[in-house]
Amino acid sequence: MEEPDIFDTARKEEYFVKILNKYEKLVFSVCFRMTQNYFDAEDLTQETFLAFYKALPGFDGENPSGFLTRIATNKCLDYLKRAERRSVAAEDEVFASVPAKEGEPEALLLEKEVEVLLNTACMKLKPPYDEVALAYYCRGQTGTQIAQASGRKVKTVQTQLRRAKAMLQKQLKKEGYIWHT
Numbered sequence: 241m242e243e244p245d246i247f248d249t250a251r252k253e254e255y256f257v258k259i260l261n262k263y264e265k266l267v268f269s270v271c272f273r274m275t276q277n278y279f280d281a282e283d284l285t286q287e288t289f290l291a292f293y294k295a296l297p298g299f300d301g302e303n304p305s306g307f308l309t310r311i312a313t314n315k316c317l318d319y320l321k322r323a324e325r326r327s328v329a330a331e332d333e334v335f336a337s338v339p340a341k342e343g344e345p346e347a348l349l350l351e352k353e354v355e356v357l358l359n360t361a362c363m364k365l366k367p368p369y370d371e372v373a374l375a376y377y378c379r380g381q382t383g384t385q386i387a388q389a390s391g392r393k394v395k396t397v398q399t400q401l402r403r404a405k406a407m408l409q410k411q412l413k414k415e416g417y418i419w420h421t
Contacts, residue, residue, distance in 0.1 A: 256293055259304050264289075266305060267312045274316035284319055288312040361408055361415075372397060373404040 267288050272281035288311045292299075299307065355378070362373040371390070375381045381389070387397040 252296055256289075256296065259292070259308070260289055263305055263308050267308050270309055270312040271316055274313070275319065280319065284312065284315050287315050291315065357412075358408075361411055362404075364411065365404060365407055368400055369404040369407060372400045373408060376401055376404075377408075 264285065268281055268285045271284040271288070272278065275281050275284065288308060291311050292308055295307075295311075359374070359378050362377060363370055365373055368390075372386055375386045375389070376383070383397045383401060384394055386392075386401075387394040390397070392400075
């Protein structure tokens with residue numbers, strides 16, 4: 241089938257409908273990927289085809305999918321720029337974006353409970369694993385720092401930490417604090 245002469249106004253609408261039916265999903269897909277909003281993508285798809293219809297007299301008929309994709313991309317970029325300028329942060333968003341000086345009460349309480357639980361679990365371990373685990377997990381010391389403070393080799397401390405971790409996991413799993421590791 242031969243392409244219609246797009247400069248013939250009588251066949252302009254026929255050609256437009258053919259292109260619309262063929263590339264509507266492609267254009268919508270481009271718009272949706274760029275906006276991540278179904279309804280905005282629908283509107284931008286319509287705007288894209290309206291712009292295409294207006295540009296038909298100057299369109300050479302070559303690569304309609306590329307031409308439509310370029311129009312859709314430009315429409316989406318313009319829309320996103322306008323949307324960014326229009327957006328005014330709601331009062332709740334402004335307050336939520338201000339970092340709290342201290343953590344939220346629930347988070348602080350939970351963190352404290354975890355610290356107490358971990359501290360208790362570390363103290364239940366046999367020496368030297370209890371000392372190493374307390375230093376590493378509760379006081380935040382590194383393996384090197386623990387080795388220097390205790391006069392042990394770094395490799396020895398690393399081995400003890402690995403074993404202490406396994407013992408802690410087993411203990412906490414047995415007590416019902418860990419369901420799977």
